[in-house]
Amino acid sequence: MTPTDQAVSMIECAQRFMDIVKKLDMSDQVQDRIQIRIGVHVGPAVGGVANPAMPKYSLFGDTVTITGQMEQTSRPMEIHISGPTYELVSNIYECEVSEAVAVLDGKQKMPAFWLGNRIAADANTSSRKNVSAQ
Template sequence: MQQFEETQKSSSKADEDNAASNERLYGMLPKFVADVMKTGAAVEPRPFKCLAFLTADIVSFTNLSSKSSAKQVVSLLNRLYSQMDEVIDSFEDLYKLETIGDAYNVVAGLNTQETSTPKDFAVSMIECAQRFMEIVRNLDMSDQITDHIQMRIGVHVGPAVGGVANPAMPKYSLFGDTVTITGQMEQTSRPMEIHVSGPTYELVQDVFDFDVSEAVPILDGKQKMAAWWLLNKKRKGHSAHGDAAQ
């Protein structure tokens, strides 16, 4: 009887460990990638015809961090990113790629390629961007040297190639011009503005109102792409996420 109980406990512990391992894996990787890795198979590089990307960056973060204590910087980023992570988790088709310092990168469409459209991805990403801005406006800054921060956001849609670059320390990465252009959309954005590329605008112009931006140089600096400033959501229109922030 004792041996049976010990066997049951051992089995239960193994199940708990396996569940915890699966939860960590799904937290680190897109679902379709985690499902492959669980089988022990290699994750092959995958081309995507269209994904939506977002890059968000804190304005003058280097200057702020140089005047703040290490505790203040860590507290600020933890508070900000934890709220932004909650926004990501509320969308079915959003996935946080990585945070590098104060840069926060998101992609839409990895898990819903077969069930949603590029327009859905773009709408979700813009709604996400709006909610990020709301977080920044209402962020608790009581322990900081300034009473507010500002953020720049760039959004772009296009093709990309995804893959796990280092299976020993798995992280899903995306590559291609679309990723580069998204970064440039953020870099050329104004503080507390959402800078939207021309291809994104074409997908969602019936959902949101925009104001035209100056042409944005991309890649080698010679080719230019039309760009737009997001204003607000139209009163009636398609939404990929119900009653997201207006």
């Protein structure tokens, strides 16, 4: 799989989660619906079991931290993607610039975007709104 294929797979998974949450029957609960926030970022990560006394597989690295920031700054029931993810999927999905950004070590800011609809395969891509990372 290419990095673009992997990013699209993550986004499609996130969209399936959203669809499942929207369809939940919460009629017998105190709260009539639940909402989730999703953040997507691409990059390298290291995984493994860090504590043999309480074995649990975990992921580590800047990619995991940035993904967490994408989720934390997301709006309920929307998908917030990082600049590097946008670069991979901008010709596949419509995206809107987000006011929220991930902050990396050294206070370096990373652009972020709100994921929109998938661009139709037969659509004229030159007529769609082009958003660039600033």
